[in-house]
Every structure is written in C-alpha cells, then in structure tokens.
C-alpha cells in the first residue's frame with residue numbers, strides 16, 4: 001500500500017512551482033496490482049490529480065474503475081473551487097476503495113470528503129505515510145494553518161561560517177548546489193534580498209539554472225541606494241522594491257512603502273498573503289535573515305555548506321534553537337541541510 005502512496009508523492013512533486021497556493025497532489029488508480037490510471041495536479045486552477053488519474057484510464061479499462069483503489073496523497077476536495085468537488089467524481093465513478101495520506105487541513109474540506117465517501121459505502125483508509133505527506137506539502141500546511149506564506153530562509157556558508165567576504169560578491173557553493181537553489185527558486189512564489197546583497201551581489205534572482213518560472217523578486221531599498229543599472233531594476237519581471245520611487249519609468253517594477261520600517265516584515269507578509277504568494281524564499285544577507293529569525297517568522301531553513309575557509313567576512317546567522325534537522329545530503333562538493341521549526 002505504501003508504495004502506491006509513494007508513487008502519489010512522486011507524481012505530486014511534478015506540480016511543484018505550478019500549483020501554489022494549492023497543494024501538491026498525485027493520484028493513482030490501481031486494479032489488481034496494476035496501475036490503470038495516474039495523474040497529478042499540474043497547474044493552479046486546472047484539473048485536480050483525481051480527475052487526471054480517471055481521465056488517464058484507457059477505454060478498455062474503464063469498466064475496472066469501480067473495482068479499483070484510488071490512492072491519493074491528500075484527501076479529495078469537497079468544495080466547488082476552480083473545479084468541481086473530486087469527492088463527487090469518485091462517487092460518480094463508483095470507486096470502491098480510497099487510500100489517502102493526509103486529511104486536507106483546509107476548513108472547506110477537513111475530513112468531510114472522507115465522511116461523505118464512507119457514508120456512501122466507500123472503504124476509506126487515511127493516514128498512510130502521513131508525516132512524509134505533510135513534509136511534501138509543508139508549504140500548503142503553513143498557508144492553511146498559519147494563513148500566511150511558508151517562509152524559507154536560505155543561505156550558503158563556508159566551513160568557518162561566513163556568508164561571503166565583506167563588500168565583495170563571493171561564490172560559496174559549486175554549480176550543482178546553485179542548481180538546487182534555482183530549483184527552490186522555481187518552486188517559490190517570491191524571493192527577497194536586503195539592500196547590501198542587492199548592491200554587493202547585483203543578483204538577478206531568477207532560475208536560469210533550472211526549469212519553470214522565476215518568482216516575484218523583492219528587494220529592500222529604504223534609502224533608495226539601488227542604482228537603475230542594477231539587474232533588479234532591469235524591469236524584466238515583476239519586482240517589488242521596498243523603498244522610495246525612482247524617477248525612471250518602469251512597467252513591471254513597483255515601489256512600495258511600508259507604513260514604518262520597524263514593522264516591514266509583518267507588512268510584507270500581509271501583502272504577500274493578500275496577493276496569494278504562498279512561498280517566500282529569503283536569500284539574505286545576514287541582516288535580513290537575522291530580522292526574520294528574531295521575529296520568529298520562519299518555517300524552514302535551507303543551509304548550504306562548502307568545505308572552504310574564508311577566515312573573515314560576513315558571519316552566517318546562528319541556527320535558532322527551534323530548528324530541527326529533517327533532511328541532509330551532498331550535492332557536488334557541498335552539503336545541504338533542511339531544518340524545520342519545531343512546533
């Protein structure tokens with residue numbers, strides 16, 4: 001049974017970067033040890049995984065659907081959103097058994113689909129590989145439970161815990177780790193950097209080393225220091241500059257002013273929430289990362305570590321005591337670690 005839920009996880013992951021703020025969902029229709037249909041939620045506003053799995057069933061196998069088990073990593077939806085409720089599709093197709101990993105935390109669903117299926121005589125098993133399912137959909141769980149974006153603090157550090165040389169763009173990690181970062185960028189809805197990072201690194205904040213979309217980019221510029229020649233002001237993509245307006249004309253660059261600088265993080269989080277940007281990647285520097293850590297406004301830390309020594313430079317933030325290591329691995333010469341906040 002677990003292997004089919006794992007297959008749902010694999011399929012679900014294919015939607016990363018395309019479905020936010022919806023969850024990542026995969027579905028498998030299985031008949032007598034044979035997968036007769038499978039699918040995933042491909043794009044926000046488009047068909048859900050269950051619909052795609054049913055549609056993938058070949059004409060010759062359609063009569064098997066009522067005798068099949070539907071595996072799905074998230075409870076099927078109960079409500080009319082951009083698409084009709086999947087629970088009704090399952091009942092219409094007369095699927096006899098449903099196995100899910102997570103019940104949907106969305107109050108519009110929250111176990112109601114499982115109840116409706118059981119009341120209609122469908123056998124339902126829930127909670128299979130629940131922790132893995134929650135990890136896969138950690139951004140969605142934050143979005144629903146905390147009603148704000150999932151905040152990932154990302155940084156790369158040398159063995160002696162520096163982010164870079166002072167005032168100098170410093171490559172810390174190798175090309176494979178950079179590709180991993182670009183993948184995480186493609187899965188995020190927005191990326192934020194501080195003023196010094198914008199000035200020293202002149203970042204593009206795109207995902208040119210991976211596939212998919214580049215997220216909304218955001219830079220702090222309270223004192224209006226970022227020059228019009230900076231990549232961040234090339235007006236190539238939607239960009240929020242938090243600071244005073246420039247005299248140049250921009251089409252895709254917006255200058256925003258928080259009510260007061262002291263409260264800019266909650267203000268930004270609120271603005272991102274209103275605009276349905278559900279995953280925020282904070283890429284430094286140290287000062288900005290520290291402000292998020294001190295505000296307790298973070299959900300995940302992605303830390304890349306390179307074996308080089310810098311001996312001096314911008315110190316990396318210390319890990320907060322609530323950080324729990326959940327994933328680690330090697331990528332080229334670098335090591336990556338993912339920490340989640342202990343709840």
Ligand SMILES: NC(=O)c1ccc[n+]([C@@H]2O[C@H](COP(=O)([O-])OP(=O)(O)OC[C@H]3O[C@@H](n4cnc5c(N)ncnc54)[C@H](OP(=O)(O)O)[C@@H]3O)[C@@H](O)[C@H]2O)c1
Pocket residue numbers: 154155156157162163164165166167168169170172193194195196197198200201220222223225261262264283284285286287288289314
């Ligand atoms: N290794 C990595 O993963 C990584 C990632 C990013 C950056 N970096 C490196 O880190 C260094 C930059 O880090 P950093 O800590 O010096 O700077 P930073 O976090 O990039 O930017 C901090 C600056 O942003 C402005 N700022 C932030 N909050 C503010 C507030 N509430 N009110 C007013 N202004 C505010 C201030 O700029 P002003 O004081 O100028 O107005 C502040 O000095 C660079 O060397 C960069 O290369 C490394």
